[in-house]
Amino acid sequence: MIRTHIEPCHVNRAEADALNRASGERYTQVAVFHWRTYRKHGHWLSQYGAEKWNDRANAEQPTLLHAHSVDAAQQGFYKACKTTRACRKAGLETRFPYRRKKFRTTIWKQTGIRREGDTLLLARARGQPSIRITLPEHLRDVLDIREVRLVYDKAKRRHFWHIVVEHGTQPKEAPGTTTVAVDLGEVHPAAVSDGHDTVVVTCRALRSQRQYAAKRLAELRQRQSTCKRGSRMWKRLQRRINRFLYQQAKRTRDMEHKVSREVVNTAVAMEAGTIAIGDVRDAAEKVKLGKKSNQKISNWSHGKVRQYITYKAAAEGIQTELVDERYTSQTCPSCGCRHKPRGRVYTCGQCGFSGHRDGVGAVNILSVQQHGEPGRICPTGSTTYRIPYNVRVLRSPLDTGQVACGQPQEAAAL
Numbered sequence: 349m350i351r352t353h354i355e356p357c358h359v360n361r362a363e364a365d366a367l368n369r370a371s372g373e374r375y376t377q378v379a380v381f382h383w384r385t386y387r388k389h390g391h392w393l394s395q396y397g398a399e400k401w402n403d404r405a406n407a408e409q410p411t412l413l414h415a416h417s418v419d420a421a422q423q424g425f426y427k428a429c430k431t432t433r434a435c436r437k438a439g440l441e442t443r444f445p446y447r448r449k450k451f452r453t454t455i456w457k458q459t460g461i462r463r464e465g466d467t468l469l470l471a472r473a474r475g476q477p478s479i480r481i482t483l484p485e486h487l488r489d490v491l492d493i494r495e496v497r498l499v500y501d502k503a504k505r506r507h508f509w510h511i512v513v514e515h516g517t518q519p520k521e522a523p524g525t526t527t528v529a530v531d532l533g534e535v536h537p538a539a540v541s542d543g544h545d546t547v548v549v550t551c552r553a554l555r556s557q558r559q560y561a562a563k564r565l566a567e568l569r570q571r572q573s574t575c576k577r578g579s580r581m582w583k584r585l586q587r588r589i590n591r592f593l594y595q596q597a598k599r600t601r602d603m604e605h606k607v608s609r610e611v612v613n614t615a616v617a618m619e620a621g622t623i624a625i626g627d628v629r630d631a632a633e634k635v636k637l638g639k640k641s642n643q644k645i646s647n648w649s650h651g652k653v654r655q656y657i658t659y660k661a662a663a664e665g666i667q668t669e670l671v672d673e674r675y676t677s678q679t680c681p682s683c684g685c686r687h688k689p690r691g692r693v694y695t696c697g698q699c700g701f702s703g704h705r706d707g708v709g710a711v712n713i714l715s716v717q718q719h720g721e722p723g724r725i726c727p728t729g730s731t732t733y734r735i736p737y738n739v740r741v742l743r744s745p746l747d748t749g750q751v752a753c754g755q756p757q758e759a760a761a762l
């Protein structure tokens with residue numbers, strides 16, 4: 349399994365900046381040359397052509413970087429172009445990369461990394477001494493070091509090593525053969541169901557975190573709008589905004605990792621072989637929902653959670669598949685009639701069934717996966733709430749108790 353480890357970096361600031369500045373320079377040269385050629389001659393340069401030109405233009409210049417770190421910086425531009433093309437194909441409006449970069453993460457490929465016992469040697473340009481990193485203890489048994497990156501952390505304002513390693517461990521045997529369905533939601537990040545019991549992973553901290561970030565950002569933007577664009581105050585606020593966004597993104601990511609871990613742990617406990625995830629891409633991207641819902645939905649990063657669940661499940665030997673989630677939140681699992689739920693509890697007017705809204709969604713996703721349509725499986729077990737372990741510390745212990753299916757008052761309180 350390939351994993352990235354983030355480790356503290358002891359290279360001094362000036363040296364680390366110089367490396368990343370050199371990477372940024374090479375990236376910018378390629379980008380500028382590419383667009384200039386396109387503007388003047390209408391010719392879209394190939395990656396190969398741009399690299400060749402850039403190498404020749406810099407042949408006489410002294411550099412700090414290893415030849416393959418230079419390659420990585422040059423390739424960065426064309427990789428970004430490729431991403432843009434993929435996004436456009438998926439119907440998103442994105443621009444091709446055009447910005448100049450003062451700094452860029454320096455990348456050492458396998459060819460620039462040598463290992464001497466517990467020390468990694470990162471090669472620089474010819475004649476320059478290598479950078480030495482002492483491998484932390486937990487990385488000493490890894491099979492292979494794939495890549496090392498020198499990343500500047502904008503929130504902590506210092507550099508870190510991102511070390512990509514092949515652990516050499518194989519994925520585990522799947523804990524069982526049952527199929528478990530996951531419904532990703534905005535209020536509760538995930539509900540997991542095996543058709544019998546339902547586990548709702550709640551993380552209010554995640555939601556309030558997103559709301560706070562949006563609110564605070566609006567405040568800062570408001571203040572910035574009173575300044576003259578490009579003035580000293582304006583720039584100062586821009587730096588603050590950038591740093592704030594970066595901090596919030598890190599916090600959110602941390603919680604999303606914890607949520608996905610909880611989902612996978614639940615699936616393991618349910619002896620799953622397959623996880624069916626409701627495909628909510630349409631809900632989040634195409635439908636116009638009005639100002640308030642749109643804000644909620646656009647702050648909701650379901651794609652990441654799905655991605656995190658997928659790779660964490662793969663390590664446990666569990667497969668994941670996407671399932672069409674249309675009508676899964678509306679269909680009654682007991683009688684199959686369809687109506688929109690109000691509030692957090694789904695109550696059926698026809699047969700009197702009552703249950704947690706997200707639990708109903710999950711069980712219907714399972715029904716779609718197994719029978720091709722929602723409403724064919726009726727949950728008979730209990731509904732449990734689970735708060736990801738480290739987030740729980742922040743919260744009152746009251747909310748962790750069990751709530752039986754069909755007790756709307758207690759369920760609604762959550």
Ligand SMILES: [Zn+2]
Pocket residue numbers: 680681682683684685696697698699700701
């Ligand atoms: Zn019903």
